[in-house]
Amino acid sequence: MPNTEYEAVIGLEVHAELKTESKIFCSCSTEFGAEPNTQICPICTGMPGVLPVLNRKVLEYAIKTGLALNCEIAEFSKYDRKNYFYPDLPKAYQISQYDLPICRNGYLEIEVDGQQKRVGITRVHMEEDAGKLVHQGTITATPYSLVDLNRSGVPLLEIVSEPDMRTPQEARLYMEKLRAILLFLGVSDCKMQEGSLRCDANVSVRPRGETRFGTKTEIKNMNSFRALERALEFEIDRQIELLEDGEKIVQETRTWDESKQATFSMRSKEEAHDYRYFPDPDLVPVVVDRDWVEAVRETLPELPDAARKRLVQNYGLPEYDATVLTLTKDTLDFFDRCMEEYHDAKVVSNWIMGELNRLLNQQNLEITECKVTPFGLVSMLRLIDEGTISGKMAKSVFEEMFATGKQPEVIIKEKGMVQISDESALEPIIARIVADNPKVVEDYRNGKDKAFGFFVGQVMKATRGQANPKMVNDILKRILSGA
Amino acid sequence: MELCQLTAHELKDKLVQKEITATDILDSCLQRVAQVETQVKAFVTLTEESARETARAVDEKGDYRGLAGITCALKDNLCTKGIRTTCSSRMLENFVPPYDATVVRKMKDEQAVILGKLNMDEFAMGSSTENSAFFPTSNPWDLERVPGGSSGGSAAAVAADEVIYALGSDTGGSIRQPAAFCGVVGMKPTYGRVSRYGLVAFASSLDQIGSLTKDVTDCALVLNLISGYDKMDSTSVNAEVPDYTRFLVPDIKGFKIGVPREYFQAGVDERVKEVIKQALLKMEDLGAMVEETSLPHTEYALPAYYIIAPAEASSNLARFDGVRYGLRDTEAENIIEMFASTRARGFGPEVKRRIMLGTYALSSGYYDAYYLKALKVRRLVKEDFDRAFARYDVLAVPTTPTVAFKIHEKSDNVLSMYMSDIATIPINLAGVPALSIPGGFVDGLPVGLQLIGKPFAEGTILRVAYTFEQNTDYVGRKPKLGVN
Ligand SMILES: [Zn+2]
Numbered sequence: 009m010p011n012t013e014y015e016a017v018i019g020l021e022v023h024a025e026l027k028t029e030s031k032i033f034c035s036c037s038t039e040f041g042a043e044p045n046t047q048i049c050p051i052c053t054g055m056p057g058v059l060p061v062l063n064r065k066v067l068e069y070a071i072k073t074g075l076a077l078n079c080e081i082a083e084f085s086k087y088d089r090k091n092y093f094y095p096d097l098p099k100a101y102q103i104s105q106y107d108l109p110i111c112r113n114g115y116l117e118i119e120v121d122g123q124q125k126r127v128g129i130t131r132v133h134m135e136e137d138a139g140k141l142v143h144q145g146t147i148t149a150t151p152y153s154l155v156d157l158n159r160s161g162v163p164l165l166e167i168v169s170e171p172d173m174r175t176p177q178e179a180r181l182y183m184e185k186l187r188a189i190l191l192f193l194g195v196s197d198c199k200m201q202e203g204s205l206r207c208d209a210n211v212s213v214r215p216r217g218e219t220r221f222g223t224k225t226e227i228k229n230m231n232s233f234r235a236l237e238r239a240l241e242f243e244i245d246r247q248i249e250l251l252e253d254g255e256k257i258v259q260e261t262r263t264w265d266e267s268k269q270a271t272f273s274m275r276s277k278e279e280a281h282d283y284r285y286f287p288d289p290d291l292v293p294v295v296v297d298r299d300w301v302e303a304v305r306e307t308l309p310e311l312p313d314a315a316r317k318r319l320v321q322n323y324g325l326p327e328y329d330a331t332v333l334t335l336t337k338d339t340l341d342f343f344d345r346c347m348e349e350y351h352d353a354k355v356v357s358n359w360i361m362g363e364l365n366r367l368l369n370q371q372n373l374e375i376t377e378c379k380v381t382p383f384g385l386v387s388m389l390r391l392i393d394e395g396t397i398s399g400k401m402a403k404s405v406f407e408e409m410f411a412t413g414k415q416p417e418v419i420i421k422e423k424g425m426v427q428i429s430d431e432s433a434l435e436p437i438i439a440r441i442v443a444d445n446p447k448v449v450e451d452y453r454n455g456k457d458k459a460f461g462f463f464v465g466q467v468m469k470a471t472r473g474q475a476n477p478k479m480v481n482d483i484l485k486r487i488l489s490g491a
Numbered sequence: 492m493e494l495c496q497l498t499a500h501e502l503k504d505k506l507v508q509k510e511i512t513a514t515d516i517l518d519s520c521l522q523r524v525a526q527v528e529t530q531v532k533a534f535v536t537l538t539e540e541s542a543r544e545t546a547r548a549v550d551e552k553g554d555y556r557g558l559a560g561i562t563c564a565l566k567d568n569l570c571t572k573g574i575r576t577t578c579s580s581r582m583l584e585n586f587v588p589p590y591d592a593t594v595v596r597k598m599k600d601e602q603a604v605i606l607g608k609l610n611m612d613e614f615a616m617g618s619s620t621e622n623s624a625f626f627p628t629s630n631p632w633d634l635e636r637v638p639g640g641s642s643g644g645s646a647a648a649v650a651a652d653e654v655i656y657a658l659g660s661d662t663g664g665s666i667r668q669p670a671a672f673c674g675v676v677g678m679k680p681t682y683g684r685v686s687r688y689g690l691v692a693f694a695s696s697l698d699q700i701g702s703l704t705k706d707v708t709d710c711a712l713v714l715n716l717i718s719g720y721d722k723m724d725s726t727s728v729n730a731e732v733p734d735y736t737r738f739l740v741p742d743i744k745g746f747k748i749g750v751p752r753e754y755f756q757a758g759v760d761e762r763v764k765e766v767i768k769q770a771l772l773k774m775e776d777l778g779a780m781v782e783e784t785s786l787p788h789t790e791y792a793l794p795a796y797y798i799i800a801p802a803e804a805s806s807n808l809a810r811f812d813g814v815r816y817g818l819r820d821t822e823a824e825n826i827i828e829m830f831a832s833t834r835a836r837g838f839g840p841e842v843k844r845r846i847m848l849g850t851y852a853l854s855s856g857y858y859d860a861y862y863l864k865a866l867k868v869r870r871l872v873k874e875d876f877d878r879a880f881a882r883y884d885v886l887a888v889p890t891t892p893t894v895a896f897k898i899h900e901k902s903d904n905v906l907s908m909y910m911s912d913i914a915t916i917p918i919n920l921a922g923v924p925a926l927s928i929p930g931g932f933v934d935g936l937p938v939g940l941q942l943i944g945k946p947f948a949e950g951t952i953l954r955v956a957y958t959f960e961q962n963t964d965y966v967g968r969k970p971k972l973g974v975n
Contacts, residue, residue: 050590054810056583056691057570057592059724089806091853100809153826155814284853286862289696289803292725455830 013350014213014251017221017246018179019171022186023164025067025137025204032136033060033103033159038163040202044156052161054098058245059290060086066163067110067294069135069195071304073165074111081301085110086293087134091284095155103167109133110294116183116189117313119331127182128170137162170224171210176240176261179238180233184208184335188312192337200232211240212257213247216380222247223257227271229264238266243271257273268382313407315340323353330360338375345382350389359385363403367410379413381407396420397427398477400468429476431483435468437475438483441466448481452488460484492689494519495652496969499561499709506555508611513546513560516655517604520562521630524606524653526672529618532628533638533648534566534575537607549602564654566645567608568615569700570689571595574904578691579623579627582837592689592723592873594700594717601716606654607645613839615693616666616807617641618911621902622841629898630672632936634884636895639669639911642929645703655672655705657712662693662971663796666701666891667927671939674929674968676704678714681946682922683728686721694800695726696921700774706966707928711735714949730947738950743779743959746770748955749883753789756913759777759892766938767889770959774887777958783885784883785819785874791868792917797909798852798865799920805849827857844905873921880923880945885955888914892928914941924949928956929965937965948973 031038032191034051074081080289114129139157144148167186173179187205200203212224227243230236242264247257261280262271308316312334319330333343339360346356356362364385368378386411388405391397397405397420406421420426441463442449452459467480494502494516503510503814517700521539528534545917549560565571569576570588572595591599598605612622620628620643628643630636631651638647642659646669649657659666661679670677678701692698702713715736720729749769772799774780813819813833820836823829839848854859879886891911901908919924924944928938940959944952960966 050588053815055570055588055590055816056576056578056586056810057568057588057689058590059726060724063721091806091809093809093812095812095826096813098810098815100812101806252550282855284806284850284855284858286802286853286858287696290692290726327645 014215014248017171018173020169021208022167023206026163028065032063032163034068047158053157070110072305074132075305077114079114080110087288087291088285091100092281096141104135105133118185127172130168132167135164137164176237180237192311211243223259226261249377259451305412306451329357350386369451380409395429427476495523498705499655506540513549517546517562518730523635527651531647531651533644534607535610542604542606546604557601559912561655562604562606563855564657566611566642566659568691578613578614578741581624587859593686594723612641612928613842615641616841624839630895639672640664642667646670649675651705654821659703660700663919667890667915672895674937676710676928678702678710678926681919681924685717686724686727689725694803707960711953738953739957741958743958746779747883748779748781749784749879749886751784751786754888764931770930770940787876792872795865798861798914801845801849801850802862805846872917875923886943888941891943894933894936926952
């Protein structure tokens with residue numbers, strides 16, 4: 009934030025789609041990407057006379073999430089109807105939880121500039137997703153719209169934070185940590201692009217030192233971590249400018265426009281809906297018995313914070329490495345599997361955070377989708393250790409492994425990429441290069457360090473990078489000093 | 492006597508003895524429909540063809556278990572796959588459900604011969620069947636009078652012998668009040684006894700499916716068929732279903748019958764009171780202990796009901812928006828206009844009135860004062876019943892304050908129409924079972940005696956009702972419909 013006289017107050021409302029096999033109140037599949045209206049039944053299309061029946065798996069996932077977020081699990085909670093008309097909402101009400109959510113009063117921890125910071129979780133509740141509208145052309149000019157109800161009734165968790173965040177960066181760290189926790193629990197895919205993780209933000213600003221909250225706005229339509237950070241930056245600046253100009257902030261809902269990189273007003277508080285919440289008489293209240301909660305607690309996997317500590321303590325990894333390796337469960341699994349067969353954690357970490365992540369980002373792939381296996385990476389590291397290939401060669405071997413999925417030994421054989429560690433082979437090559445460049449030898453003797461690097465480069469060029477670098481160094485030094 | 496005039500258990504005996512066939516019963520009913528339907532107007536849809544097919548199939552098999560082969564009909568708010576289900580509303584005039592309600596599936600499994608769908612007040616909102624968007628139904632005892640509602644078509648069809656029995660639904664008296672007006676036996680089971688899956692919801696926490704039959708034995712047979720836990724309805728109760736015919740014992744010696752005085756106060760016709768008084772004397776003669784008692788919160792039941800039921804209805808009926816099924820105004824310029832004009836055209840005035848009442852009661856700022864308060868009253872009403880049932884086996888009261896009123900007599904006076912359910916509404920709020928049985932007559936019109944039981948004590952009610960039926964001659968009397 010450029011203006012240091014103000015501070016921002018940020019709270020996030022996150023919707024995570026749960027990856028149960030069937031929907032929350034019927035037995036239809038939740039699979040993503042099916043043909044429109046192929047995963048529907050009378051219940052999730054809101055036919056007259058149908059009734060919802062709770063999928064117990066949803067409740068289990070909600071409890072699991074609540075426990076992972078250090079929440080109290082309510083012994084008694086209930087479902088409520090949120091009433092509003094919209095063509096993608098078949099019953100004209102959404103079954104949600106209003107005043108008695110399943111989880112409340114939790115927190116998660118983020119690391120800001122080396123300090124642990126606790127962000128409160130106000131509540132976690134279960135609800136159903138709506139369908140989706142498909143417009144012909146643009147929404148304003150469309151002659152008609154189509155309704156796809158495949159998503160109608162897909163279970164969601166709404167996770168509401170306390171207004172504890174002060175910067176867009178903290179908001180982003182919170183989202184990353186929350187995503188990591190959900191991924192570790194295995195309750196959601198958390199794909200922001202596909203909409204299985206969505207986030208709205210409440211943001212206000214106030215003069216630094218002020219304890220009361222300023223007037224807040226709600227920001228919607230942020231479809232990536234980057235969008236979240238950018239939208240918050242924009243909105244905070246906008247609000248500060250208004251205050252500086254002596255104007256008032258209007259309480260309203262605003263939408264983030266990615267192409268314009270700005271927020272725009274959607275509706276004011278006066279236009280806000282009255283959802284007429286009331287308890288859904290079709291569903292019995294949820295009574296969770298303590299034994300079940302404890303049984304669910306027993307099934308909790310290692311969570312990101314614990315994993316991070318483990319990596320630091322057991323392997324001596326830097327905090328930064330540990331944080332990156334625990335951003336997703338899949339990355340941690342990859343690392344852990346490497347460590348079952350390899351001794352040097354920092355080397356593994358460097359390769360995962362470096363080359364592997366670079367290639368994944370470049371091709372927009374998940375670690376589970378990539379062709380390099382932990383076994384492949386470890387095999388390659390062993391080839392380096394044994395001196396079969398150099399670190400430099402390893403980079404191109406790794407790229408080939410990433411592209412084709414072949415084992416490193418195979419790639420080396422196919423390309424003839426074996427490191428030359430034979431003194432009798434290297435010495436004549438080096439001697440010839442030294443002999444051919446008397447002027448550089450002169451420079452070297454006059455103390456110019458660059459000259460040594462020139463010779464190394466020439467040797468590598470002549471051997472197509474396959475010369476053992478340590479051996480090249482030794483031989484060069486000997487020839488240059490002795491000759 | 493024609494076959495259509497007999498009860499289900501009498502017909503069942505004849506079927507089992509191979510004296511008659513299911514097709515004979517159907518033919519008799521169809522002949523009756525041809526004779527009287529233009530006067531009674533009970534049916535919205537006749538399904539003669541599929542009824543014939545079922546009857547033929549039952550006869551071929553020759554297995555007359557349960558209610559197999561007996562002709563019946565359904566209130567038109569029970570979803571029937573492939574057969575339109577209108578709720579007597581323009582909104583669903585051409586709506587054909589893609590699935591069967593659980594009770595309908597049970598009836599099909601039993602090979603019940605379903606002759607059609609019966610008229611009702613639109614979306615079950617009303618007490619006279621005058622709120623049907625299509626036509627009013629007449630009371631077979633006096634065609635100028637209403638059959639009651641909202642299951643008026645069901646009660647009239649049974650009273651007129653067009654079918655042997657019918658299913659209805661009861662949210663505030665919608666089975667018992669028309670049963671009383673038409674002189675048949677109407678049972679509203681305990682909330683949760685019968686699955687609501689496939690019943691087009693009016694007020695979900697009050698709705699319950701039940702039967703309209705010619706006598707108490709038939710009531711037990713139908714209850715056997717439709718009761719039971721259903722995994723498709725979370726509010727259905729997983730409790731054992733007894734064979735209700737076991738309770739058909741003509742003996743109530745030592746039974747304790749409570750008579751709450753609040754049900755005999757102002758507004759109840761003196762002649763109706765007298766009929767009920769005589770019925771209670773009869774019970775005493777039969778060895779029951781009859782005692783006056785009090786349900787002190789009774790007077791608050793009606794206002795609480797007219798908050799809770801419309802509130803739930805306003806939400807339940809919101810899905811009729813023209814998007815997926817039913818009526819749609821295709822002329823509308825945009826989606827908001829389409830919602831509004833579809834609903835303006837599709838719903839009748841009483842439905843609109845209740846949607847507005849309910850929307851108001853749930854609105855922010857009014858919720859606590861109306862809806863929440865009504866829920867508290869509901870609890871008090873329920874506790875009244877709990878206390879009474881600690882002392883009594885059943886409670887006995889009139890089903891309605893008056894006998895059937897004239898068509899148009901109350902249609903312009905909403906409050907006086909609402910008052911006709913004053914003795915049935917508290918039972919729905921409490922969720923307990925109740926049955927209306929003909930308890931006598933006033934000026935040739937039937938009077939309903941209402942017997943109320945503990946939750947899941949339908950059997951006790953049946954035993955008291957059966958004993959009364961066997962010792963009086965009110966059940967089985969027929970209206971003099973102009974047949975010849
Ligand atoms: Zn479904």
